Amino acid sequence: MTGTGSGAGPAGRGAAGRGLxxxxxxxxYPGAGRGAPAxxxxxxxxxxxxxxxxLALLGPSGCGKSSLLRAVAGLEPPTAGAVTWDGVDLAAxxxxxxxxxxxxxxxQLFPHRDVAGNVAYGLRGLPRDARAARVAELLDLxxxxxxxxxxxATLSGGERQRxxxxxxxxPRPRLLLLDEPLSALDRSLRERLADDLRRALVATGTTAxxxxxxxxxxxxxADRVAVMSAGRLLQVAAPETLWRRPAxxxxxxxxxxxxxxxxxxxxxxxxxxxxxxxxxxxxxGAALAVAAGGWRVLGPADPEPGSGxxxxxxxxxxxxxxxxxxxxxxxLEPEDARVTAALPAAGAGAPGPxxxxxxxxxEGAVAVVGAERQP
Amino acid sequence: MSTATRTPPTGTGRPGAPARPGPAGAGADRPPLRxxxxxxxLGRGAAWAxxxxxxxxxxxxxxxxxVLSLVGRGFLPDGALDLSGFADVFSRPRxxxxxxxxxxxxxxxxxxxxxxxxxxxYVLYRCRFRGVGALRAFVTVxxxxxxxxxxxxxxxxxxxxxxxxxxxxxxxxxxxxxxLVFFNYAVVVRTVGGLWQRLDPRPEQAARSLGASPARAFxxxxxxxxxxxxxxxxxxxxxxxxTAFGTVxxxxxxxxxxxxxxxxxxxxxxxxxxxxxxxxxxxxxxxVAALAVAGRARARRERALxxxxxxxxxxxxxxxxxxxxxxxxxxxxxxxxxxxxxxLGSLRTGDGWGLGHYRALGTTGGRNALTVTVxxxxxxxxxxAVDATxxxxxxxxLVALVVSRRPRARAARRAVGVLDGAFMxxxxxxxxTVGFGALLTLGHPFGIQTxxxxxxxxxxxxQAVVAVPLVVRTVLPVLRAIDPRxxxxxxxxxxxxxxVLLGVDAALAARSIGLAVGFAFAVSxxxxxxTSFLARPDLPTLPVVIFRLIGQPGADxxxxxxxxxxxxxxxxxxVMALAERFRGPAGGEL
Numbered sequence: 002m003t004g005t006g007s008g009a010g011p012a013g014r015g016a017a018g019r020g021l022x023x024x025x026x027x028x029x030y031p032g033a034g035r036g037a038p039a040x041x042x043x044x045x046x047x048x049x050x051x052x053x054x055x056l057a058l059l060g061p062s063g064c065g066k067s068s069l070l071r072a073v074a075g076l077e078p079p080t081a082g083a084v085t086w087d088g089v090d091l092a093a094x095x096x097x098x099x100x101x102x103x104x105x106x107x108x109q110l111f112p113h114r115d116v117a118g119n120v121a122y123g124l125r126g127l128p129r130d131a132r133a134a135r136v137a138e139l140l141d142l143x144x145x146x147x148x149x150x151x152x153x154a155t156l157s158g159g160e161r162q163r164x165x166x167x168x169x170x171x172p173r174p175r176l177l178l179l180d181e182p183l184s185a186l187d188r189s190l191r192e193r194l195a196d197d198l199r200r201a202l203v204a205t206g207t208t209a210x211x212x213x214x215x216x217x218x219x220x221x222x223a224d225r226v227a228v229m230s231a232g233r234l235l236q237v238a239a240p241e242t243l244w245r246r247p248a249x250x251x252x253x254x255x256x257x258x259x260x261x262x263x264x265x266x267x268x269x270x271x272x273x274x275x276x277x278x279x280x281x282x283x284x285x286g287a288a289l290a291v292a293a294g295g296w297r298v299l300g301p302a303d304p305e306p307g308s309g310x311x312x313x314x315x316x317x318x319x320x321x322x323x324x325x326x327x328x329x330x331x332x333l334e335p336e337d338a339r340v341t342a343a344l345p346a347a348g349a350g351a352p353g354p355x356x357x358x359x360x361x362x363x364e365g366a367v368a369v370v371g372a373e374r375q376p
Numbered sequence: 377m378s379t380a381t382r383t384p385p386t387g388t389g390r391p392g393a394p395a396r397p398g399p400a401g402a403g404a405d406r407p408p409l410r411x412x413x414x415x416x417x418l419g420r421g422a423a424w425a426x427x428x429x430x431x432x433x434x435x436x437x438x439x440x441x442x443v444l445s446l447v448g449r450g451f452l453p454d455g456a457l458d459l460s461g462f463a464d465v466f467s468r469p470r471x472x473x474x475x476x477x478x479x480x481x482x483x484x485x486x487x488x489x490x491x492x493x494x495x496x497x498y499v500l501y502r503c504r505f506r507g508v509g510a511l512r513a514f515v516t517v518x519x520x521x522x523x524x525x526x527x528x529x530x531x532x533x534x535x536x537x538x539x540x541x542x543x544x545x546x547x548x549x550x551x552x553x554x555x556l557v558f559f560n561y562a563v564v565v566r567t568v569g570g571l572w573q574r575l576d577p578r579p580e581q582a583a584r585s586l587g588a589s590p591a592r593a594f595x596x597x598x599x600x601x602x603x604x605x606x607x608x609x610x611x612x613x614x615x616x617x618x619t620a621f622g623t624v625x626x627x628x629x630x631x632x633x634x635x636x637x638x639x640x641x642x643x644x645x646x647x648x649x650x651x652x653x654x655x656x657x658x659x660x661x662x663x664v665a666a667l668a669v670a671g672r673a674r675a676r677r678e679r680a681l682x683x684x685x686x687x688x689x690x691x692x693x694x695x696x697x698x699x700x701x702x703x704x705x706x707x708x709x710x711x712x713x714x715x716x717x718x719x720l721g722s723l724r725t726g727d728g729w730g731l732g733h734y735r736a737l738g739t740t741g742g743r744n745a746l747t748v749t750v751x752x753x754x755x756x757x758x759x760x761a762v763d764a765t766x767x768x769x770x771x772x773x774l775v776a777l778v779v780s781r782r783p784r785a786r787a788a789r790r791a792v793g794v795l796d797g798a799f800m801x802x803x804x805x806x807x808x809t810v811g812f813g814a815l816l817t818l819g820h821p822f823g824i825q826t827x828x829x830x831x832x833x834x835x836x837x838x839q840a841v842v843a844v845p846l847v848v849r850t851v852l853p854v855l856r857a858i859d860p861r862x863x864x865x866x867x868x869x870x871x872x873x874x875x876v877l878l879g880v881d882a883a884l885a886a887r888s889i890g891l892a893v894g895f896a897f898a899v900s901x902x903x904x905x906x907t908s909f910l911a912r913p914d915l916p917t918l919p920v921v922i923f924r925l926i927g928q929p930g931a932d933x934x935x936x937x938x939x940x941x942x943x944x945x946x947x948x949x950x951v952m953a954l955a956e957r958f959r960g961p962a963g964g965e966l
Contacts, residue, residue, distance in 0.1 A: 031786065076864050078784070089409045096867035097876075100406050103868035109861045113883050122879070123869030172870055175406055 019087055020052040020208055021073065021176055026082035028068045042068035044232030045082070050176065055202050055209040056237075057223030059216060061255065065232040066212045070178050073210060074103050086175065102174035106181045108165040110153045116140070116164050117149035123172035139167035142201055159190045166198065170205055177202070177209040183218060195221040216256055220244070228252050246369050247290065253370045258290035260338050261370065262311055288370045295366025296342035298329060298352065299359040303345065306361045315340070317356045327351065331358060420873060428778045428795065431771045431844075438834075439802055439841045442813025443656070449816070450653020461650040471638075471651075475658065478634045481549075482618035485556035489613045490606060492557065492707050493564025495700030501569025503696040511708065512565075513953065517945075518711060519562035520952040522902025524919045525941040526714070527626025528926060530555045532938055533717035540713070552632055555623050558711060560613040567609035568602060575601055590697070611669045618662060619806060622904040622919065626926065635659045636905070640808045656809045663805065718945070722938035726931070733932070733939035741936055745928040746921055747914055750940045753921040754947075760917060761900040763836035764843060768896040771840065772847025773889065775799045777881070779848070780855035803845040811906030814838055832915050838906045843896040850892040854885045894955020898948045918944050 028043035042065040050056045058066040071077040073084055075096040084091045091099060102123075110119050120136045127135065140146055143163040148156075156164065162182055169177055182198070183191045199222045202209050213219050219226045220240040227237040236248040247253035250261060289311055299312065306312060315331035318339065322328070327344045329352060342360045344351055352358050450461055465471050500512050518526065532538055534546040545551045575598070583593040621636045628637065635655050642652040725732040737750035746753075779796045783789050802810070814837075818828050828834050858881065866876045904919040911920050918940060925937035 074864070074868055076867075086409050091409070094409065095872075096864070097870050097872050099409070099868075100870070101868055103865060105861050105865065109859060109865045111862065111866075111880065111883075122866065122871070125870070168865075168869065173406065174868075175409075178868070 060229035102169035446813035497569035523622030807905030811909035
């Protein structure tokens with residue numbers, strides 16, 4: 002894995018200066034009352050979305066990602082900084098002249114128009130039959146063929162979002178902005194729609210900026226993921242790179258890593274000293290992170306894990322069952338951190354509270370933190 | 377600036393993703409982006425300024441100027457400020473009696489309306505039973521009746537040989553209060569009921585599950601939730617009671633009056649402009665205070681309540697409680713009485729029953745009481761109402777549009793708030809003051825050669841001034857309820873501000889505009905306070921003719937007044953019924 006973790010620089014990919022460029026953007030809201038301090042939602046963000054790429058803005062709620070999106074759309078005037086497209090500064094370009102589509106969390110379909118009327122809204126200037134053909138094409142694309150004459154009120158939540166996507170894609174936007182388009186849906190629907198969304202964006206070759214707080218969604222839909230916190234960008238990278246090599250502990254925590262193994266102590270409790278993992282003794286102070294639920298108890302019969310896998314000695318604190326599978330809560334000896342670890346399927350001679358066990362991190366649940374410097 | 381079209385991406389997909397399509401990709405056929413000149417933003421600001429300036433100029437000319445110059449004549453008799461008028465007017469016992477009567481009338485009328493209206497709101501809006509729609513419509517009828525008609529109907533009911541003549545209530549204070557409650561019951565029922573039917577029933581259900589009796593759940597949970605709507609309705613009712621003109625003038629004669637009728641008497645009978653000016657100021661103070669209370673209550677109500685769609689599961693009880701049903705049933709009978717008496721009276725000829733009074737509507741009345749026939753007056757009323765409605769609609773929609781925006785800049789936001797309040801003032805300032813002020817000042821405004829007063833143009837204009845607040849109150853809630861992101865969605869799809877206005881705001885507000893048309897038309901048809909000053913003698917409106925007929929001696933003239941009242945009542949109720957059909961689900965409550 003040698004991902005280019007940067008991507009925030011203009012020399013990213015594709016032709017230089019092509020597509021969206023955000024430079025040192027600041028969005029600040031005036032205080033709610035007289036004398037109340039202003040709230041800085043976006044604090045000096047620079048990011049590029051080259052033509053044809055899907056970039057996810059990932060961050061906890063309130064981190065400023067939606068404000069960044071609205072500033073790009075032209076709905077929020079930036080306090081400082083610039084938003085450009087193909088090198089043209091957009092400061093004076095009003096929303097409707099930018100050609101940027103926008104999909105809201107709750108669709109915001111026009112209640113007084115039917116499905117076809119909604120999808121056709123942005124298709125002014127086309128002859129009637131070309132418009133009808135385009136509407137049919139888009140409804141096919143989002144998996145709702147034949148829905149033309151349905152009224153908006155009869156649609157389910159998922160169908161609404163599909164129509165909203167079709168409506169935004171119909172005028173072939175230069176850039177599609179998606180503001181948590183799936184977060185109002187239930188889990189299984191969300192996963193299915195994330196796949197469909199990716200497919201639709203790829204099929205139409207749409208450049209897109211996709212805001213979400215869901216890590217899986219970001220990884221499913223986007224080519225690159227930008228992690229944002231408190232108004233600042235922490236890291237921009239392809240999903241594989243991001244999950245393997247989060248730049249900081251904060252990024253790793255947000256991505257779901259729970260346990261951080263101190264640098265240079267990789268194999269402290271390993272009798273053979275064989276599991277000094279990659280990067281654990283990095284001079285830059287890189288550390289290993291293990292995802293929640295990423296540990297298993299090593300049974301006496303289990304084969305010794307490979308050299309890249311951290312192994313730790315631990316003391317069992319309690320036993321419990323989760324989703325029908327037995328697991329233990331144990332305290333890692335070197336780090337004094339509580340983790341949960343799955344028991345071997347056999348279950349014979351399972352450890353009880355107070356027992357000493359050896360835990361191994363699951364394959365794929367380990368990340369190297371801080372291995373690369375962010376610009 | 378780049379003028380080349382975009383080239384498709386090459387190899388930018390993430391590993392494993394399908395290859396991106398070629399030049400047919402999204403956005404490829406768009407013209408290159410160009411930054412427009414700054415003039416665009418300037419033009420937009422100018423358009424909004426114009427949208428605010430037109431109604432401001434209209435109300436400034438036809439409302440603020442007449443009112444202020446009338447008040448000015450009272451206080452600046454020789455060009456110098458002279459406030460001795462206050463001392464003089466308030467040293468008269470008559471003034472204190474009138475102010476006392478106004479407050480008593482307003483207070484008693486409001487308390488009775490609320491006490492009777494809250495059970496009505498429960499039965500008619502919280503419960504579901506066969507015929508509830510018809511009953512809701514029936515309850516609204518008194519409210520849309522012209523005030524002169526309400527007065528005439530109560531006279532028909534209570535006079536010596538009327539159906540309830542044995543009560544000897546004709547010309548009493550009780551009769552005036554009864555008429556005011558008759559008129560305002562619908563305000564409470566509709567305002568409180570509109571909230572009640574959307575109130576989330578679960579807090580009340582939670583109270584019941586915690587062991588509260590129905591009565592305790594109502595007192596401790598439901599009533600506090602309804603309080604803002606009740607306060608809002610009560611202040612509106614107080615406003616209507618305290619400024620009642622036509623009803624009080626017809627029923628009270630010279631013995632009972634309000635500040636409003638007193639202004640009319642002082643100006644037309646005693647020609648005492650100074651007293652009229654003082655009373656106008658007193659009334660404005662009372663009215664502004666009532667409006668402020670209503671506004672605060674409304675703002676709280678919009679903020680704090682959890683509402684559900686009407687008819688949500690569990691929101692309607694299986695059967696109404698007996699006590700409010702009994703009260704409401706009684707009120708409905710009482711509401712029907714004056715209407716029935718009016719209809720019966722209009723059909724009663726000298727010694728039997730017949731349509732004689734209706735046939736007489738084609739004449740000018742006994743001993744030529746009128747200058748025109750009643751049908752001609754009806755024609756005048758309709759023509760004037762069309763003009764007034766168009767004017768009120770234009771001005772009111774512009775006001776609603778401007779006031780519904782929430783600009784970013786704090787100064788602009790504050791200006792919008794001030795406009796919101798300013799445009800509500802005509803609701804409270806005495807229509808008599810407006811009418812008389814217009815008569816005094818608008819002869820030759822801006823150096824216009826023809827005398828506006830004799831051209832007849834002032835009547836629809838002033839009626840529009842009176843109707844504008846109703847139009848705004850009807851359309852504004854709908855515009856405010858539009859999610860701003862809907863406009864943003866239209867903008868990102870390439871719709872300019874004009875198209876957003878037409879395609880989103882106008883399309884969604886269209887149904888409420890239908891209701892506003894009905895309100896404006898009905899108000900114009902029934903307007904009496906200002907019209908009585910401004911209508912030309914040869915072009916009187918129907919309410920003016922009715923008032924003149926009941927002032928004339930002769931049973932036939934009185935019968936004609938009843939018949940004309942029935943015609944006017946049917947017309948306004950019909951207009952409102954038609955408008956209600958256009959009312960959208962989100963139509964604003966009054």
